[in-house]
Amino acid sequence: MEIKNVPLAEPYSSVDIYHSQSDVALPGVVIVPGGSYNKIMERDSERVAITLATHAFQAFVVRYPVLEHKGYRAAKRALAQTFDYLVDHAAELDLDPQRLGVLGFSAGGQLAAAYSNQPATKAKFVGLGYPVIRPLIDQRMGVTTEDVSQLVTKQTPATFMWGSIQDQLTPYLDHLAVYAQALAKQGVPFELHEFSTGGHGIALANKYTSIVNYDRADEHMAKWFPLFLDWLQQLKF
Known part of the structure; x- marks a missing residue:
């Protein structure tokens, strides 16, 4: 595997590329980590990317502006630029752009949802883990966002x-209930799992991510990942 970081046009932004050599074009996932726009969480980034790579996905992590450079619109631009770069360089990355999706966690889920609802989105599928949907914690995060459920249309990708x-x-x-209702109203295919255990910010919920997440793991909630892979298989991704 070749791992490299590519700067984006948006200041203080870049994309980490986890390129698996392949003789066929592979599906890809752009990972948008959480961190309340104050940091890029390790639990949601490289460990998720490497795990996806073991399942024959090209994996990418977008590093959007955080801390003193943070801004919701700046982060959205960074995500859009990431997709533009990957589609433009798909051949050299052994990537099938028609099977390229986005996977966002927490605040990253808000960004993933927002991008997926843009008219010119290049995301073909969407994964949202404990996402921020409504701007109810903007003050806590120190940014001004939007209610991404209001952006859903009939063209929103399967989620x-x-x-x-x-x-x-x-x-x-x-959050999740509001977004699910918006998808249902527009007839967008979706799958929703609300676990009785676990909590916020638990990433893969297994030992691999718990090592960098205060030993937070949950065997039951960890089932979201194989369910996600099975869902993608049903969609022919």
Whole structure:
């Protein structure tokens, strides 16, 4: 595997590329980590990318502006530029751009959802883990965002979502339930798993991510990942 970082036009932004050599073009996933726009969480980034690579995906992590450079619109531009770069360089990355999707966690889920609803989106599928949907914690995060459920149209890509009923940062009724309702109203295919255990910011919920996440793991909630892979297989990705 070749791992490299490519700067983006948006200041203080880049994309980490985990390129698996392949004799056929592989599907790809752009990972958008969480971190409340204050950091790029390791639990949601390289460990998820490497795990996806073991399942024959080209994996990418977008590093959008955080801390003193943070901004919701700047982060959205960084994500759009990431997709543009990957599609333009698909051949050299052994990537099939028609099977390229986005996977976002927490605040990264908000960005992933926003990008997937852009008219010119290049995302063919969407994964949202305990996402921020409504701008209810903007003050806490120090940014001004938007209600991404209001952006959903009939053209929104098929979406897989999961969370925990124990999540107190992005409670189900305020976020995932709202987005699921918006998708249903527009007739967008989606799958939703709301686990009875686990919590917010738990990433893969297994030992591999718990090492960098205060030993936070949950065997039951960890089932979101094989469910996600099975969902993608059903969609022929």
